[in-house]
Ligand code: SF4
């Protein structure tokens with residue numbers, strides 16, 4: 001633990017009301033403050049390691065809201081990650097989480113598992129999908145996996161249709177590569193429309209956040225090194241991420257791990273300085289959009305969910321709203337709790353389905369109240385969770401903002 005962590009905690013309680021888990025459970029042991037103080041007691045040998053301690057430390061979405069509000073600048077992320085590592089060493093991890101980490105640690109394994117899962121999705125009977133759930137999400141509401149990895153469907157370099165304004169790297173993350181190719185194709189269409197040459201390095205891999213957040217720090221080393229090598233390219237204006245959590249890894253977490261994992265600090269700094277979420281990139285280039293003329297100009301009713309990592313790691317609270325308001329043919333309707341956590345939290349929706357469901361249901365109610373047709377969010381786990389919490393008869397559809405925006409662009413001739 002860093003010297004300025006628990007020792008400095010003034011017990012002010014400001015982190016309590018922003019914590020989604022504490023808010024629904026309303027018990028001190030579910031609060032960020034309690035987790036920090038339990039870590040302190042453990043480090044001072046006043047509390048022994050136990051499965052219960054592991055459970056309390058793990059029942060956290062790693063959303064970062066506590067760290068963002070703490071007046072003393074305590075980095076809860078680092079504290080929790082380090083403690084999770086110790087807890088996994090002491091008590092092991094559940095088989096599904098260990099299996100996920102095993103797959104994510106090597107791209108080839110992930111590719112193979114995705115092929116198998118895709119076959120499974122096709123042969124599992126519908127009655128089975130209706131009856132069983134993954135955490136709080138019915139199997140029938142899980143996304144259909146890509147037929148083939150998104151990155152293998154495109155060349156590594158894509159030239160813009162028209163004059164070239166610059167070059168960007170597109171870091172697709174695992175979700176776009178294996179689950180949501182609609183996000184990938186829309187992002188490429190937008191970047192190309194804006195005049196950028198797009199590099200999609202085939203050697204990029206999992207951003208490593210799932211491994212880091214589950215305490216498998218050493219297992220994450222290889223993926224991080226592969227990403228640093230893939231993203232360290234000269235003459236690149238920006239590294240675009242379509243997932244706020246991948247962005248958190250590239251922008252902040254790799255930096256904090258340089259010493260521990262023996263990373264190339266100057267390369268990590270360079271990457272960190274270039275990482276931009278696609279919402280900010282679109283807003284900065286908004287003058288260069290050329291939209292189609294639509295008969296009914298307010299035909300697309302949209303609402304938006306702001307991912308925690310975009311808010312807490314990038315400090316982007318209004319970027320997407322600002323962008324949506326200036327795009328013609330969009331009727332943006334703000335949900336009252338657009339910036340509160342959805343309860344997805346990586347694997348949290350699977351590990352703690354009841355807590356996740358309670359958090360997700362609140363979001364669902366306010367989103368439905370807006371009367372929107374599309375619910376936008378720029379995080380794939382939020383998308384899985386928000387969509388998974390909807391019912392068959394809810395008309396709301398969850399997509400990445402790039403899909404909505406791309407559909408409005410005038411095709412270039
Ligand atoms: S906000 Fe910071 S100082 Fe206040 S209780 Fe939480 S961790 Fe402690």
Ligand code: SF4
Nearest residue numbers: 019060061063064066
């Ligand atoms: S990271 Fe989020 S869920 Fe975890 S303790 Fe902090 S506010 Fe609560």
